[in-house]
Amino acid sequence: MKRIYLFLLLLVSMQWACSKLDEVPQSFVVADQFYRNEGEATAAVTAVYRKLYESGQSIYNSLFQIGVEMATDDYEAGPRARNAHVRAISGLTHDASNDRMQELWRQSYSAINASNVAIDKIGAMDAGRINETVRQRLINEAKFLRALHYFNLVRWFGGVPIVIKETPSLSEDALYVAKATEDEVYNQIIEDLKNAEQLPAWKSYGAADIGRATSGAAKSLLAKVYLTKKDWPNAVQKSKEVIDSEGYDLFPEFADVFSVAKKNGIEHIFSAQFLGNAGYQGNxxxxxxxxxxxxxxxxxxxxxxxxxxxxxxxxxxxxxxxxxxxxxxxxxxxxxxxxxxxxxxxxxxxxxxxxxxxxxxxxNLPIIRYAEVLLIYAEALNEQNGAPNTQAYWAIDKVRARARIATLQSVAPSLNQAQFRDSVFQERRKELVFEYQRWFDLSRRGAEYYVSTLKAAGKTQAAPRHIHFPTPQRELDLNPKLKQHPDWINY
Structure with missing residues (x-):
């Protein structure tokens, strides 16, 4: 029978556990046998979080690094990276047959479908089985996660299929979906994140819910979406809302960001959760x-x-x-x-x-943290105003001051727009090393910037097409409605 990894996920893993994100899954059940009460609905969404970092090379547990970040000027396949597909990405000789591209696509859509199932099933639960406030919170958490995966997909692959309902059958109409445009994908991401803005603030969560998506996480990711789209006014507005109203701050010391004892602290807006030696999953x-x-x-x-x-x-x-x-x-x-x-x-x-x-x-691995929001705010202000203002300098200098280096205001107080832009990108590069940010930063500045940067770093195979990844060949073979990204035709 024909099938496609893109949408074939008729079983969804559910946890018979409480809502804490470091719980170990005890069993797996078919979705139609689940969602009988509030506890099961909460466990179902907890299972969707696990799609971020579950065992093996999952999206936020090394797949991002070997499938994306290797294609930058900061990283390369190490001496013990023997997989030919990983080494191809590192050397920028990858193509549509690369198995890491396939995994990025497959796992992302598996996670999206898990979100879709949770949204549909929780939305359909009888009122007597779930508190309405809890219902809306869980649905918005699943929408946040769906938006995160689509945000990754559209930046990696360009236009991709939009699927926002559970796949109910193996019919061709259900399985074969054409690509939407990039604008259409971004519209869906923004719609989901605007809903997710209604989530509780992080300080209102108890210990059992630490690590779940919050209003601050939704606003922060939305600011990043607007930044990527070069929608400077909205990027300024959303990042400022986080700065002014969500109660985050920088840790006093940079080392605190990566301290096990300080996980999910004042700077951690949303993170992939890891817990070694507990039947769970190490980083x-x-x-x-x-x-x-x-x-x-x-x-x-x-x-x-x-x-x-x-x-x-x-x-x-x-x-x-x-x-x-x-x-x-x-x-x-x-x-x-x-x-x-x-x-x-x-x-x-x-x-x-x-x-x-x-x-x-x-x-834990930070997916977005307060230092990045400050840098988003600084960058967006500079682009919106045509030059950095006092607030733009303030935002970048909070990050620099914590790093114990001279403030930009003190060493370069009169930068023009282009110079300040380069300063922000350089600060992002140093602040966010090994946090899955570099390829996105290079690619969003365009093909010319990406290619010149990588060639200067000795990666001479860099070409304009590398600011996207090819649609995986397996998906093209399985779904006749899919077309290869224009930049990757004949490669």
Missing amino acids: SLASRSAPADIPGINGDYADALHWEGNLYQSFTANDARRQVTFVSQMVSPVDGKLYTLTRPQFHKYYDEAVVGNQGQSSK
Whole structure:
């Protein structure tokens, strides 16, 4: 029987558990046997969150890195990245047959369909089975997650199919959906996020709901959507709403952002949740980036710094972010000796509690945090006004001050629009290393910028088509209504 990974998800995993996001799933049931009460509805949406970071190479647990970020000037396939598809992305020789492209597409639509099922089923529950406030909250959480996945898809692939209802059958009409335009996809994203703005504020959640989507998360993601669309006034408005009204702030120290003890704290607007050694899921980026040749560390060293990109060299010695982001020396837990690495390696997610078993790192991965909102605000103000104003300098300098480097206002108080734009992008690059941001930043500045940046970093295969990824060949084969992205025809 013909089928397509895009929409074939007739079973959805549901957790017979309370709403806390670090609960272990106990069983899986068919959707029609679920949604009998409020607890089951909450567990169903909790299961949708798990699509972000479930076991294996899931979207926010390394697939993003090996399927997207390798195609930038900051990263490359490390010595132990043996998968030919990953190495192809790193060298910009990938094509529509690349299995990482297929996984990005498949897992994203699997998560979208899980959101659709939850939205439809919870919306149809009898009033006596669920509190109305809880119903709307759960539906809006699922809409937030659906918007997040569509936001990734449209930036990766351009126009993609829009599916916002549960797939009820294997009929061709249900399975075969043509691509929508990029504008149509963005309209759907914005509609979902505007609904999600009605979610509770993060400070109103109790311990059982830590990590769930909030009004601040919806507003922050919406600000980022507007920024990507170059809708500067709305990007300014939404980021300012977060700054003024949602109660977030920067941690005093950059290291606090990646502290297990301070997870889901005042700076963390929305994160992928990891909990090692608990039957749950560790953050695999810790192992993938850890050294492989120091006794007792047992790292994979599959995600490496692309030295020619000059990322490490761009940090001043006194920048507090450098020593958190990278490691150059480590003491072996086996022989007690100090080892100096040939080159600095990424260190943000290294968990000292699980030395020798970094696959069980409990460090969360920030999807959006307050520092990025400040940088969104600074960038959007500069673009809207044609030059940076006092508030734009204030926003970027809050980030720089926490990094213990000189404020931009003090060293370059009279930047023009282009100079300030470059300063914001440079600050984003250093602040958000290894947080799945670099490819998006390069691609949204356009093909010329992307290509020139990568070629300057020695990735000479860079071409204009690389600001998108090809529609996976398997999807084209399965769905006759899909067409390849114009930039990738004949490649």
